[in-house]
Amino acid sequence: MTADTRIENWDEYSAGLRDRGKDLRGLHPELVKGFVALNTGAATTRHLDAKTRELIALAVAVTTRCEGCIDSHSRKARAAGATKEEVAEALGVAIALNAGAAFTYSLHVLDAFDGAGT
Known part of the structure; x- marks a missing residue:
């Protein structure tokens, strides 16, 4: 896929x-x-409830682009009582972290560019 x-x-x-x-x-x-x-x-888990764990898993599934994880953890999140609104908030975290990673790696590019051939 x-x-x-x-x-x-x-x-x-x-x-x-x-x-x-x-x-x-x-x-x-x-x-x-x-x-x-x-x-x-x-x-x-001893400190996280099942719903919280599955919301984290969904955010990680998005950042790792794992369709199997998206499938599995969407089902488990629903079974654990997660709402669509809660899932959307977890996805917002994933989106922000991906943007943050792109921003941080962009700074590495600037460093590499400045250091290349000097």
């Missing part, structure tokens, strides 16, 4: 990911076992 292709049916997309995940598990079971353990550990 490329960034310029819109996912029309998220249920089909999710089912396809699960099927391909099974294929990968068959090819490299220890890798998938480790991935599942990492996710299980990260989902076990």
Whole structure:
């Protein structure tokens, strides 16, 4: 899936990911076992409630451009009681951080330009 292709049916997309995940598990079971353990550990929180965790996960999914994460954590956020307005606020954080990162890296470009060939 490329960034310029819109996912029309998220249920089909999710089912396809699960099927391909099974294929990968068959090819490299220890890798998938480790991935599942990492996710299980990260989902076990003592200080954040499930809704807050899923809102953070959605913001991170946007900044990492992970469609599978967007799918999974949108479902989990809804199940945890997140509202569309709360999701929009979390997405606002992701947008601001991406803009901040572009700004910061732009400063690196200026530094590199000033230092290049001197």
